[in-house]
Amino acid sequence: MNFFQNLALKYSHNMMEKSLRQGFNVELLKTPKKKVPQDGKQYMLYMHIPFCHTFCPYCSFHKYYYNENLAKSYFENLRNEIQIIKDQGFDFTSLYVGGGTTLINEEELLKTLELCKKLFSIKEISCESDPNHIKAEKLTLFKGLIDRLSCGIQSFDNDILKKISRYNKFGSSEELQEKISKALGILPIFSIDLIFNFPGQTKDQLLNDLQIAKNLAPQQITTYPLMKSNLTKDNIAKSLGVSFKDNEFEFYQIIREYLKSYTQNNSWSFSLEKNSLNDEYVSSHHEYLGIGSGAFSFLEGELLINAFNLNDYARLIKEERNANIAKAYFNKKEIIKYVFLTEIFAGKIEINKFNKTLNCNLEKDLFVELLGLKLSKAIYKENDSFYSTDFGKYLFVVLMKDFYTGMDLVRAVFRDDKRLKNKNFIDVMKENVDPLNSIDMEFKSGQ
Ligand SMILES: C[S@@+](CC[C@H](N)C(=O)[O-])C[C@H]1O[C@@H](n2cnc3c(N)ncnc32)[C@H](O)[C@@H]1O
Ligand code: SF4
Structure with a gap:
């Protein structure tokens, strides 16, 4: 550089x-804002499944510990929210299901995806999973429904897997490779998520990750740079330590060189063949509607934020309303x-x-x-x-x-x-937040 x-x-x-x-400039809403589709516009549907069996130290995605009853009633609310937006006149050709672990309850997910296909003109569905929910007999249930499944692997290095507490939960490198090879070929696109630039990660560890991923030959490989925010930096430091040298640029060059026979879908996703389905729904659709707890919608220059708390979310849906509780404006130049x-x-x-x-x-x-x-x-x-x-x-x-x-x-x-409670968002922000520079924020994962 x-x-x-x-x-x-x-x-x-x-x-x-x-x-x-x-x-x-976030404003809390007294009542949820009704979403209205505009003529001629194409929207993408984003659906959030906020459940995981266990939490990983680097991950700040919105999630709760999995509980079957909680998840069942959540999916039921989700299906009600789908009906609400259908009644508001929306249609979609593309659905991205994000989490959490979206295949955590296959039966409920199946019912929900089938409803989406029935109500909307959905042509492509993308989902995310952890390596414990990619067994062949389960994936087979989703044939003809899920077009792309991304599976979080993060690394094939046993030391790194141990440090990020995934070795015991999801298996050793060798077990992960076996799980992936059995899952390949069932759904049209299988994608492996890797993270690079972990503190202390060596060039050899990165090359080994890339070599194993390439040998497995999934249709896609996505390589995310490790992202640290106030929510995760302490947990990352505790589990992986702190690195004094940042290898992000060098490692990114290595990844691009190593995967040069792949087509680059976007800056961090690589495909064996060019296709439109990739990990970044924000880059493929300008406007999207988010459903589920903690989902964001970006519509007409406004970011709408759905209730994070599962009880609030359930209450709003039971009242047959949209579930957004706040909005942020963007001026034209920002958009x-x-x-x-x-x-x-x-x-x-x-x-x-x-x-x-x-x-x-x-x-x-x-x-x-x-x-x-x-x-x-x-x-x-x-x-x-x-x-x-x-x-x-x-x-x-x-x-x-x-x-x-x-x-x-x-x-x-x-x-x-x-x-x-009893405060507005701006005050909370002023008290606590200097957005990207770290100021300690109390965060209890799992609530
Ligand atoms: C929402 S997660 C769902 C994946 C699935 N639950 C699992 O863990 O296998 C999607 C992907 O985001 C990536 N990710 C999560 N936190 C990250 C972070 N702090 N930095 C970089 N990538 C991250 C991981 O690669 C992860 O697989
Ligand atoms: S990486 Fe996946 S399994 Fe781990 S906490 Fe995040 S969403 Fe859950």
Whole structure:
């Protein structure tokens, strides 16, 4: 990385922090906002399944410890919420089910996916699982329903698996490889999630992870840089230690070089063959509707946040309402920047199409930002499109990581019900939060 690229990285990171701060103009809602579809717009449906049997130290996704009765009534509420949005006139062609562990109760998930297929024009469904829910006889139940299943592996190194408390829960490297080879070929796309840049991870450990993943030959491999936020940094330090050298850039280059025979779907996802289904629903659809506890919707420049607390969520659905309890506004420029990031993350932006969709003039509206990206050689323009360069791909990994880390802030505040009682969100934020720079936040996982 040269001096200008280093500068571009720091500048973009600071701009992202600023945008996230401004974006966090969150207003708590007295009554949920009714969602209304707009003519001619395509939306994606996101569904959240907030249950895991055990928790991993690096993970800040919204989740509760699994309990069968709790999960059954949650799925029932979810199906009621699906009916509510159907009655509001929404339709979708694409569904992303995220968690937690979405296959944790296969029977309930099956009923819920079947309902989605019945009510909407869904053509593709993507789900996430841990390695304990990918047995062939269970996956077979989802043939013709799930098109892409991503399975969290994180690493094939037994030392790392032990440190992140997954060795005993999900199996050794050898057991994981066996589970994956038996699961392959049942559903159209099987994706392996790996994490890189764990504190203390060596280049050899990374190369070994990549070699094993490649030998297994899943249709996709996704390599996330380790993301640390206020919610997870202490647990990460306790389980993995603290590293004094950051290998993220070097390791990212190694990954791209190692997987160069794969097609790069976006900055961190690689496919054996090009396909539209990947891990980043935000980069494939500008507007999405989130259902379930703790789900976000991004509609008409507003981020709507569903109730995190399962009782609140159940109560709102029983009242036959939408389950959102707060919203955040974004001004037009913030929306353009957000959509720009999510699209360039996938490698290419068609300028005319972008301008038409957002009713903007990209090159004028983001003149300074684009100039910086061009000067640092993060993007280049060709035939009315912007493309990300090798350096750009890394820069956009860093910015996407910043974006997700920023989202942890929202999760932190909304998970902790006590903070929100008798106070407004802005006060809670002011008291506790300096978004991306670490300030201790009390967080009790599992509630
Ligand atoms: C929502 S999780 C669900 C996966 C599934 N429950 C499991 O653990 O196998 C989806 C993926 O996000 C990635 N992930 C979670 N926390 C992360 C973090 N702090 N940094 C980087 N990637 C993370 C992991 O690769 C994980 O498999
Ligand atoms: S990584 Fe997966 S299993 Fe672990 S806590 Fe997160 S969602 Fe649950």
